[in-house]
Amino acid sequence: MATSGGAVGGAVRTGAGPGGAPRRPSVLRGQGPAVAVVALGGAVGASARYGAGLLWPTGPAGFPWTTLLVNVAGCAVIGVFLVVVTEGRPAHPLLRPFFGTGVLGGFTTFSTYAVDARQLLEEGRPGAGLAYLGLTLLAALGAVWAAVALTRRLVRRGAGGSR
Numbered sequence: 397m398a399t400s401g402g403a404v405g406g407a408v409r410t411g412a413g414p415g416g417a418p419r420r421p422s423v424l425r426g427q428g429p430a431v432a433v434v435a436l437g438g439a440v441g442a443s444a445r446y447g448a449g450l451l452w453p454t455g456p457a458g459f460p461w462t463t464l465l466v467n468v469a470g471c472a473v474i475g476v477f478l479v480v481v482t483e484g485r486p487a488h489p490l491l492r493p494f495f496g497t498g499v500l501g502g503f504t505t506f507s508t509y510a511v512d513a514r515q516l517l518e519e520g521r522p523g524a525g526l527a528y529l530g531l532t533l534l535a536a537l538g539a540v541w542a543a544v545a546l547t548r549r550l551v552r553r554g555a556g557g558s559r
Contacts, residue, residue, distance in 0.1 A: 430493045437498015460512035470504035471536040475543030
């Protein structure tokens with residue numbers, strides 16, 4: 397049973413299509429701006445990560461410090477950003493998808509992290525590979541935690557809250 401604008405089986409149906417079948421709205425209907433800002437932000441973030449790799453390349457038999465530092469820095473910025481947009485002043489509704497999902501999602505990289513770890517293992521350096529996996533995980537989580545804690549403290553202090 398379908399009614400115009402009503403939900404049936406989780407889908408919103410509007411009007412009748414060919415043969416009297418109900419029409420479904422486009423999946424992207426109303427989401428175009430969010431998709432566009434995520435794509436734009438992703439291009440910005442991925443370009444910044446690529447630039448970091450060009451500035452500080454990992455040489456043959458080197459340790460992937462650039463990827464590790466990019467991921468840790470990105471996680472710290474994610475911590476700051478999420479506190480600011482959720483506990484600070486109201487922000488434009490497209491800021492979070494642009495910066496959080498797009499820029500920071502494009503800047504941080506799980507795929508390169510996995511490729512770097514695999515390469516270390518394939519080079520016969522299991523200690524370095526496991527250290528890289530563990531160090532990245534611990535440093536990234538620590539960066540988010542520290543950034544959230546510090547930013548919350550600063551936001552509360554700026555709002556006249558307790559220390």
